[in-house]
Amino acid sequence: MDSEAVARNGDKTRFQTGKLPGTFTTHVRGGSSMKFPGLNLMSWLPANEIAVDLGTANTLVYVKGEGIVLNEPSVVAIEKSTGKIKGIGLEAKRMLGRTPDGILAVRPLKDGVIADFDVTEKMLRYFLKTIIDKHVFRVKPKVIICVPSGITEVERRAVRDSAETAGAKQVLMVAEPMAAAIGVGLPVETPTGNMVIDIGGGTTEIAVIALSGIVSDTSIRTGGDELDQAIVQFMRKNYNLLVGEPTAEAIKIKIGSAAPTGDEREMEVKGRDLVSGIPKTVRVHSTEIREAVQEPIQQIVDAVRRALEITPPELASDIVDRGIVMTGGGALIRGLDLLLAQETGLPIHVDEDPLTCVVRGTGRILDDFEKYRSVLST
Ligand SMILES: Nc1ncnc2c1ncn2[C@@H]1O[C@H](COP(=O)(O)OP(=O)(O)OP(=O)(O)O)[C@@H](O)[C@H]1O
Ligand SMILES: [Mg+2]
Numbered sequence: 001m002d003s004e005a006v007a008r009n010g011d012k013t014r015f016q017t018g019k020l021p022g023t024f025t026t027h028v029r030g031g032s033s034m035k036f037p038g039l040n041l042m043s044w045l046p047a048n049e050i051a052v053d054l055g056t057a058n059t060l061v062y063v064k065g066e067g068i069v070l071n072e073p074s075v076v077a078i079e080k081s082t083g084k085i086k087g088i089g090l091e092a093k094r095m096l097g098r099t100p101d102g103i104l105a106v107r108p109l110k111d112g113v114i115a116d117f118d119v120t121e122k123m124l125r126y127f128l129k130t131i132i133d134k135h136v137f138r139v140k141p142k143v144i145i146c147v148p149s150g151i152t153e154v155e156r157r158a159v160r161d162s163a164e165t166a167g168a169k170q171v172l173m174v175a176e177p178m179a180a181a182i183g184v185g186l187p188v189e190t191p192t193g194n195m196v197i198d199i200g201g202g203t204t205e206i207a208v209i210a211l212s213g214i215v216s217d218t219s220i221r222t223g224g225d226e227l228d229q230a231i232v233q234f235m236r237k238n239y240n241l242l243v244g245e246p247t248a249e250a251i252k253i254k255i256g257s258a259a260p261t262g263d264e265r266e267m268e269v270k271g272r273d274l275v276s277g278i279p280k281t282v283r284v285h286s287t288e289i290r291e292a293v294q295e296p297i298q299q300i301v302d303a304v305r306r307a308l309e310i311t312p313p314e315l316a317s318d319i320v321d322r323g324i325v326m327t328g329g330g331a332l333i334r335g336l337d338l339l340l341a342q343e344t345g346l347p348i349h350v351d352e353d354p355l356t357c358v359v360r361g362t363g364r365i366l367d368d369f370e371k372y373r374s375v376l377s378t
Pocket of ligand 2: 056
């Protein structure tokens, strides 16, 4: 599978930034979506309230009254000599590992937080500007951004500065697992304890939520990216084959698993032979890939165990009754729900669209601001 296929995965609401033809998809609250050729009815209303899931792997944007209007990989292609942006989002993701000498395709977020402030700010500015410019009346929006719950004050400032420089009037933040829980529809404001595991590209966050707050939180900087890395290493060690990260991600999505699911698969993988330097193709089996990703998977399992250990007993009993909800793209790894159920003895539920939980939750916060005000911080 190519990187294009990877990028399409889970992508229900993507639009091509900067390349909109005469058709807009307008998402109407309530979940329906309509197509208006050459005319976006919503564009008459300004985009003055925007929710952003600024993820290590994907950035999603929700505009109040419209729904999710953008879903792009968090990747930027830059011309080395001038620093000029050559592509952002899917266009740049297609360039990962394929760029000529003069161009660099970078992922400005790492482990859930901003690694390259300048590039993150440019990317965010581009996404926000693209959205604001689609509206007849342009205003500086109020922006809610999701951040990892373990974020430091310096990292928090970097997110705030990025959004402000990108054109936000006011920036509010919400912890990612809280947004995920709201997106899934959990009653976060009640005294009942709910546990959410959000597995993104760069982080896994496990939170117990009650009374609109995070009661306990375990966050590790291991996510889907580490699985890709493990596959790159495995192919190098076992097949003398060099593959890039997009190929490793494709292998993970197509045949990767955390536990046997009764659905073993095989695929052809192309790469460069380490010894001869010549391109070659090998066939790999899902059992090998399961072995390859075992270490990061075990780190996730251990983190869930730790999270359960520090959960206050009253809330733990709620979790026994209600189970755990898994969100984020990493929740799609086959067999992970089975493995976690086995290891914890608890029911594990996977949201039906785990890649959009966080932005949907942030959107709900915008839609019902008074109800959720207490989950926000500045
Ligand atoms: N079908 C799938 N199977 C396995 N992994 C998948 C699948 N689809 C997407 N992923 C992985 O999910 C991850 C991206 O998930 P997501 O968009 O939730 O992350 P993110 O929010 O950008 O990251 P973070 O929350 O860590 O900042 C990537 O590692 C991607 O490879
Ligand atoms: Mg995320």
